[in-house]
Amino acid sequence: MLCKNWTAVLLVFLLAFQVSAKEGMWIPILLEKYNLAEMQEMGFKLTAQDIYDVNHASMKDAVVIFGGGCTGELISDEGLLITNHHCGYGAIQAHSSVEHDYLTNGFWAMNKSEELPNQRLTVSFLEYMEDVSDKVMEGTEGLDETALRDKIRSNTQTIVKNAGQEGKFSASVKPLFYGNQYFLYVYKVFRDVRLVGAPPSAIGKFGGDTDNWMWPRHTGDFSLFRVYANKDNEPADYSPDNVPYQPKKFFPVSMKGVQQGDFTMVFGNPGTTTEYWAHQAVDITMNQRDPDRIMLRDKKLEIIGADMESDPAIRIQYAAKYQSISNAWKKWQGEIKGLERLDAVNKKLAYEQEFKAWAEQNGTWESTYKPVFDEFEKQYEVYAKYVKASDYYSEVVLRGVEVFRHAQAVSSIINFIEGKQDEVAKVRRAAAVAGLEGFYKNFNQPTDEKLFAELMPLLAAGLSDEFVPAELKEMVQKYGGRELVEKVYRKSVLSNREKLEKLLRDGSDKQLLKLRKDPLVNLYKQIDYINETTVSPKVREASAAIDAAMKIYMAGLMEKNVGKAFYPDANLTLRVAYGKVEGYEPVDGVEYKYYTTLTGIMEKDNPEIYDYDVPDRLRELYENKDFGAYGVDGTVPVCFTASNHTTGGNSGSPVVNANGELIGVNFDRCWEGTMSDIMYDPKVCRNISLDIRYVLFIVDKFAGAGYLLNEMDIVK
Ligand code: ASP
Numbered sequence: 001m002l003c004k005n006w007t008a009v010l011l012v013f014l015l016a017f018q019v020s021a022k023e024g025m026w027i028p029i030l031l032e033k034y035n036l037a038e039m040q041e042m043g044f045k046l047t048a049q050d051i052y053d054v055n056h057a058s059m060k061d062a063v064v065i066f067g068g069g070c071t072g073e074l075i076s077d078e079g080l081l082i083t084n085h086h087c088g089y090g091a092i093q094a095h096s097s098v099e100h101d102y103l104t105n106g107f108w109a110m111n112k113s114e115e116l117p118n119q120r121l122t123v124s125f126l127e128y129m130e131d132v133s134d135k136v137m138e139g140t141e142g143l144d145e146t147a148l149r150d151k152i153r154s155n156t157q158t159i160v161k162n163a164g165q166e167g168k169f170s171a172s173v174k175p176l177f178y179g180n181q182y183f184l185y186v187y188k189v190f191r192d193v194r195l196v197g198a199p200p201s202a203i204g205k206f207g208g209d210t211d212n213w214m215w216p217r218h219t220g221d222f223s224l225f226r227v228y229a230n231k232d233n234e235p236a237d238y239s240p241d242n243v244p245y246q247p248k249k250f251f252p253v254s255m256k257g258v259q260q261g262d263f264t265m266v267f268g269n270p271g272t273t274t275e276y277w278a279h280q281a282v283d284i285t286m287n288q289r290d291p292d293r294i295m296l297r298d299k300k301l302e303i304i305g306a307d308m309e310s311d312p313a314i315r316i317q318y319a320a321k322y323q324s325i326s327n328a329w330k331k332w333q334g335e336i337k338g339l340e341r342l343d344a345v346n347k348k349l350a351y352e353q354e355f356k357a358w359a360e361q362n363g364t365w366e367s368t369y370k371p372v373f374d375e376f377e378k379q380y381e382v383y384a385k386y387v388k389a390s391d392y393y394s395e396v397v398l399r400g401v402e403v404f405r406h407a408q409a410v411s412s413i414i415n416f417i418e419g420k421q422d423e424v425a426k427v428r429r430a431a432a433v434a435g436l437e438g439f440y441k442n443f444n445q446p447t448d449e450k451l452f453a454e455l456m457p458l459l460a461a462g463l464s465d466e467f468v469p470a471e472l473k474e475m476v477q478k479y480g481g482r483e484l485v486e487k488v489y490r491k492s493v494l495s496n497r498e499k500l501e502k503l504l505r506d507g508s509d510k511q512l513l514k515l516r517k518d519p520l521v522n523l524y525k526q527i528d529y530i531n532e533t534t535v536s537p538k539v540r541e542a543s544a545a546i547d548a549a550m551k552i553y554m555a556g557l558m559e560k561n562v563g564k565a566f567y568p569d570a571n572l573t574l575r576v577a578y579g580k581v582e583g584y585e586p587v588d589g590v591e592y593k594y595y596t597t598l599t600g601i602m603e604k605d606n607p608e609i610y611d612y613d614v615p616d617r618l619r620e621l622y623e624n625k626d627f628g629a630y631g632v633d634g635t636v637p638v639c640f641t642a643s644n645h646t647t648g649g650n651s652g653s654p655v656v657n658a659n660g661e662l663i664g665v666n667f668d669r670c671w672e673g674t675m676s677d678i679m680y681d682p683k684v685c686r687n688i689s690l691d692i693r694y695v696l697f698i699v700d701k702f703a704g705a706g707y708l709l710n711e712m713d714i715v716k
Pocket of ligand 1 (some may be wrong): 086327646647648649650651667668669
């Protein structure tokens with residue numbers, strides 16, 4: 001009997017151990033405390049200070065937030081940076097035209113003077129992070145809900161202001177564990193970041209939407225940039241006088257490759273996860289929010305995709321938009337499947353039952369946690385109702401029919417004129433005029449009209465009456481899709497660039513105020529009114545109440561599991577995920593290997609299929625077995641999978657080996673594991689990385705830009 005019990009205890013321990021070896025996005029300054037021993041047991045050969053150290057150069061000095069939501073890493077002492085192709089995509093697209101189609105043909109600067117500057121692209125280096133929980137909570141004892149929130153806000157503002165050192169740094173304080181802890185993050189932001197190289201989409205996006213979120217995978221998902229600084233090595237706006245930034249640290253690049261079971265670590269900026277959600281949140285996501293958004297995006301992708309296929313200019317204009325719509329659209333589909341397979345809602349319910357039993361046993365249920373669970377029940381019902389409208393507005397109005405963006409600008413100008421805030425109205429007008437050029441560069445009105453014709457009826461049909469302006473309901477009932485365009489869209493001044501520009505530039509206030517009657521402005525205003533007066537506040541209030549309840553629940557979870565290391569949900573800050581190089585079993589009877597090769601690219605090769613049309617040069621290299629130093633067993637390694645817990649934002653993250661050398665660039669996850677943002681399953685959750693040897697092969701042999709390798713520290 002004793003023996004049996006011990007086996008059970010050991011088994012539980014081992015299971016817990018296995019899970020913790022893979023699940024988790026850990027805080028760099030807490031590695032020593034929570035993770036280092038395990039990392040070293042798994043093969044890691046360095047110290048926690050090699051990863052993060054404020055006093056000496058460490059890996060963190062070579063990792064950046066790239067743009068708004070990706071990761072990038074430095075790979076030379078001349079500011080050379082690698083990230084994903086899909087992260088650099090907006091920049092590559094912005095430089096592309098039918099004449100210089102870098103999306104199709106790729107782009108390679110053959111020296112520094114050919115590198116292309118990018119407006120508004122930044123990279124942020126983390127100077128330091130700090131636990132500021134005590135400072136944030138200072139003076140909050142005994143305050144009621146509202147006063148508490150205000151005090152936390154004002155404390156946070158003071159911390160951020162001090163850390164920013166008058167503009168030298170960009171600082172933010174973020175809550176962890178739903179506000180049980182607060183961390184300060186201080187960044188140095190570089191604003192001159194130039195495009196150095198990008199493979200053609202037929203490499204960088206090989207497999208397209210078909211293969212996205214899938215394994216086996218053969219995508220050469222990388223692009224190269226260079227960070228520039230002023231003569232003092234400090235951030236500066238673009239100037240031809242700027243010089244390549246000299247980082248405190250850059251990653252050596254390993255040619256040694258990966259083997260089954262090797263230790264791997266991903267060091268990047270995961271965006272958002274929600275691993276501790278209550279069951280209601282999981283339920284709403286998989287049964288309402290994901291399906292709604294998928295359905296609306298189905299329509300958008302169908303319309304935009306058909307137009308892109310019909311005209312090369314439209315293909316370039318809409319490439320980046322299409323990519324961002326389809327990326328989440330496909331992920332949500334995988335997420336639903338994964339959550340269903342895991343029976344996630346019932347798992348959460350069981351977990352909550354277990355929690356309840358624990359709380360009952362220690363006498364805290366009635367007083368502390370029952371109110372929390374009651375609050376979940378109440379608030380999630382409200383949330384579900386209003387977030388539905390919010391999702392529709394977001395997909396259709398804010399990020400669907402693009403001409404509504406003019407409506408948004410115009411109606412805010414009208415509001416300022418009405419409110420007699422003439423100066424602000426003027427500034428808004430100037431900003432709206434300035435934004436027109438960029439807007440129309442990537443805009444095709446017939447496409448937008450089709451979106452209007454199809455999406456407005458979906459909005460009217462999908463939402464209950466209280467969320468649909470009566471006029472819209474009427475319009476949709478009266479006119480069919482195309483007629484709707486004629487009677488509403490085309491009647492609006494917003495559908496005429498010249499007139500709109502003239503009005504914004506030279507129109508009198510009176511003329512602008514007349515736009516209140518413009519059919520699109522009017523429609524936008526009505527939807528915006530419902531959103532601003534009802535939908536948004538309800539979602540906000542419910543979310544705030546849920547978060548407040550989550551704070552107590554989270555603290556309870558930690559108390560219940562003393563001794564267990566918890567990782568906070570991702571929040572686009574620097575985290576460490578560690579695991580092993582390994583494949584997985586997607587379904588019974590099938591085993592996936594951990595790597596793919598160029599041979600697989602050639603197997604997929606099919607000029608008839610857009611996603612699988614291998615460039616001639618790559619085909620030629622393969623046929624001649626011209627692999628240079630990058631060939632392994634008669635082919636070239638392309639991608640590999642590992643058990644590192646990653647999410648969006650980790651795109652472009654360095655994947656390093658036990659010695660801290662770069663072996664790959666993280667870019668995706670496997671289909672069966674896309675629910676990992678909500679519930680992680682160590683059996684099938686795998687991140688997908690680009691093998692760095694494929695990058696070197698493409699740069700050197702395919703593109704003939706081998707000069708770039710000279711500035712890298714290549715470990716053979
Ligand atoms: N490919 C993913 C993305 O673009 C990265 C991930 O979520 O793992 O968001």
